[in-house]
Amino acid sequence: MLKEYLTVAEISGPLMLVEQVEGVKYEELVEVELPGNEIRLGKVLEVNEDKALVQLFEGSSGLNINRSRVRFLGRGIELGVSLDLLGRVFDGLGRPLDGGPKIIPKKRISITGEPINPYARSYPSEFIQTGISAIDGLNTLVRGQKLPIFSGAGLPHSRLAAQIVRQSKVLGKEEAFAVVFGAMGITFEEYDFFRTNFEKTGAVEHTVMFANLASDPAIERIATPRMALTTAEYLAFEEGMHVLVVLTDLTNYCEALREISAARKEVPGRRGYPGYMYTDLSSIYERAGRIKGNAGSITQIPILTMPEDDKTHPIPDLTGYITEGQIILSRPLMKKGIAPPIDVLPSLSRLRDKGIGKDKTREDHAPWSNQLFAAYARGKEAEELAVILGEAALSEADKVFLKFSEAFEGEFVSQGEYEARSIYETLEIGWRLISMLPRPELKRISDELIAKYMPKVTA
Numbered sequence: 001m002l003k004e005y006l007t008v009a010e011i012s013g014p015l016m017l018v019e020q021v022e023g024v025k026y027e028e029l030v031e032v033e034l035p036g037n038e039i040r041l042g043k044v045l046e047v048n049e050d051k052a053l054v055q056l057f058e059g060s061s062g063l064n065i066n067r068s069r070v071r072f073l074g075r076g077i078e079l080g081v082s083l084d085l086l087g088r089v090f091d092g093l094g095r096p097l098d099g100g101p102k103i104i105p106k107k108r109i110s111i112t113g114e115p116i117n118p119y120a121r122s123y124p125s126e127f128i129q130t131g132i133s134a135i136d137g138l139n140t141l142v143r144g145q146k147l148p149i150f151s152g153a154g155l156p157h158s159r160l161a162a163q164i165v166r167q168s169k170v171l172g173k174e175e176a177f178a179v180v181f182g183a184m185g186i187t188f189e190e191y192d193f194f195r196t197n198f199e200k201t202g203a204v205e206h207t208v209m210f211a212n213l214a215s216d217p218a219i220e221r222i223a224t225p226r227m228a229l230t231t232a233e234y235l236a237f238e239e240g241m242h243v244l245v246v247l248t249d250l251t252n253y254c255e256a257l258r259e260i261s262a263a264r265k266e267v268p269g270r271r272g273y274p275g276y277m278y279t280d281l282s283s284i285y286e287r288a289g290r291i292k293g294n295a296g297s298i299t300q301i302p303i304l305t306m307p308e309d310d311k312t313h314p315i316p317d318l319t320g321y322i323t324e325g326q327i328i329l330s331r332p333l334m335k336k337g338i339a340p341p342i343d344v345l346p347s348l349s350r351l352r353d354k355g356i357g358k359d360k361t362r363e364d365h366a367p368w369s370n371q372l373f374a375a376y377a378r379g380k381e382a383e384e385l386a387v388i389l390g391e392a393a394l395s396e397a398d399k400v401f402l403k404f405s406e407a408f409e410g411e412f413v414s415q416g417e418y419e420a421r422s423i424y425e426t427l428e429i430g431w432r433l434i435s436m437l438p439r440p441e442l443k444r445i446s447d448e449l450i451a452k453y454m455p456k457v458t459a
Contacts (some may be wrong), residue, residue, distance in 0.1 A: 004033075005070040009051075009065060013263040014219045016042065016054045018070050024052045027076045027112065033069040035420050041093070043077060043128040047266070055260060057093060059217050061430075069277065076112055079227055080105025081234040085208045086178060089195060092212030092224035109234060111226040113287055122290035124156040127355040128299060131167035131420030132160075134407050135349075136415045137430060139327055139444075142355035143170065143242065144290040146300040148250075150316050151329045152309040159192055159417055160329070160340045161246050162197045168422040171361075179207040182228030184221040185252025185274055212415075222254040229287045229298075236296030240299065243296065245288070248303035250281075252408055254315050268303045270314045285322045311346075338414045345377060351354040361423050364449045371444040372408070372430050375437055379405025397438065404436050427453075 010017040016032070030042040032054075040063075042374075046053040053078035054070070056063075079094050080103050089098040096102060113243035124144035130136055141147055151157035165179050182196075183191060191211050198204040208231050212224040225247050232243040247253075254273060260273035302323070306316050309331060322327060325348040334343035356365040382398040383405055394402065412429050417422065421429075431453050434442065442450060 002071045002073065002446055007070055008065045008070060008394060008442055011060045011065060014056050014260065015045070015263045016060060020050050020056060021052045021072065021129040022050070024072050029073040029075055030054050030079050031071040031073060032056065032063070033071070034090050035067045043071070048436070055219055057217055057223065058218050069256065076110045077223060078108040078110050079230045080108050080130050081231060081416045082106035083239060085231055087205050087207070088366045089209045090122070090227070091185070091280065092210060092216060092220040092227065094227050097211060111223060111230045113230060116289055116291060116314055120291050122273065123294045123354065123373050124290060124351050125354045127360045129169055129171055129423055130164050132163065132340065133421050133429060134344055135327060136423050137426045138296070138344045138373060139325065139349040140352040140355050141299065141349065142351040143299050144288065145301070145351050146285050146288040146317050146323045147325050147327065148302040148304060148323050148347055149327045149329065150311065151303060152304055152331055152418045155329045155331065155334060156340060157303050157305070157329060157414065158193060158248070161248055161301070162194060163417055164301060165246060166201050166203050166243070170242065171423070176239070177206060177367060178241045179203065179230045180245045181207055181209045182225050182245070182247045183211045183257070184224050184247070184249060184332045185212060185218070186249065187214050196241045199334060200227050210430055218256045218259055221253050222260070223409060231243050232298050233287065237291060240295040240378070243298050245298060245300045247300070250302050250319070251306040251307070251315055256438060273314050275313065276341055278321070280404065281318055282322050288315070288457065320387050324351050333361060333409065336409065337399070338409050339417070342413055344373065345380065364453055365427065367449060368427060368430055369444045371434060371442060374444055375401060375404055379408065397441070404433060408433055408438065
């Protein structure tokens with residue numbers, strides 16, 4: 001029989017202070033029973049002698065200090081897992097949203113997770129084909145990697161995420177594959193877009209979705225990514241599946257962290273965010289990876305919107321330190337009508353070279369990628385000069401690179417939302433663009449590769 005407490009001393013926003021408690025532990029799950037028999041859940045944030053600070057998931061509105069009963073359940077937040085999770089939609093705390101029955105769990109797992117021993121980690125090295133040229137060709141996603149998308153308000157990161165979920169696969173292998181989608185603080189319109197899109201394309205059959213809407217309690221957002229990652233760890237490391245985890249929007253998650261920190265009257269860090277935000281984000285990002293001797297893997301694509309498109313804002317800044325690169329969406333490219341508006345110059349995949357090359361994609365992939373990147377960078381420099389001095393002031397070589405830059409954005413970066421390009425189609429488009437450049441300018445590709453691959457495109 002659980003002990004009940006009628007000793008709620010204070011309520012401040014989503015926080016509740018309970019006094020005269022015994023044996024309470026950090027992150028223990030809490031039930032609060034209101035006078036009308038309504039049950040609300042929370043977790044213990046802090047314990048100090050006989051006082052416990054409880055964070056309420058569903059808010060404190062209507063809560064009566066004198067008549068509310070508090071029960072400490074002796075365990076943390078857990079998720080019941082089984083393969084029946086596939087094809088289902090849940091709220092941020094794991095309750096069904098799709099009208100289906102409750103899951104009969106094979107087991108229950110704490111959503112806090114356990115850190116992977118660094119020695120037990122297997123190095124990511126397998127190419128994942130997303131079907132998007134700007135990612136597959138130049139900023140390659142590798143199985144077990146964490147590769148965030150940095151976006152801005154109004155940019156089409158939701159459509160890009162849905163396209164990645166629909167199209168991602170590993171070449172030449174038929175393996176058990178699943179997608180876990182965790183949404184935090186999104187609008188109902190975005191939620192409806194994702195859910196309808198997955199249902200129409202059939203992606204829902206191998207997808208598990210957790211959705212915390214903007215109208216839901218902000219505190220629930222703290223649990224949502226951990227629900228998603230707990231599901232991913234079960235599918236990957238116990239069922240041997242390859243799991244792609246898409247988390248959107250991490251900015252909303254960090255805003256919830258800041259709200260809790262302010263309610264606790266903690267000393268704020270940069271821009272009011274708590275000083276422990278780096279540690280908290282790493283506890284999410286570092287749950288991606290592979291384990292030696294285990295067939296499964298977790299690849300993570302977190303999406304975050306940069307406030308005022310500022311890459312130095314604490315959220316993208318800290319994320320960049322923890323993850324292995326970033327895909328950056330560009331507002332100027334979107335204004336040009338380029339979709340998806342991926343800016344390949346500041347984008348980066350630190351594991352690209354581990355997932356490409358002979359027997360993975362093709363032998364020409366690395367030098368081809370370096371040549372495209374260098375040519376596009378020079379083309380953008382020529383574009384800036386043309387704005388300042390006028391196109392007539394450009395050298396003949398600069399004019400060629402300027403033309404290349406425009407063709408690169410229009411033919412390589414831009415592609416249809418439902419257009420899935422194989423890596424070989426991406427390589428062919430790149431070779432066709434490279435053929436626009438003067439032969440003496442091709443300094444990053446060997447003559448052997450030029451002779452082997454360029455004639456196939458230009459013939």
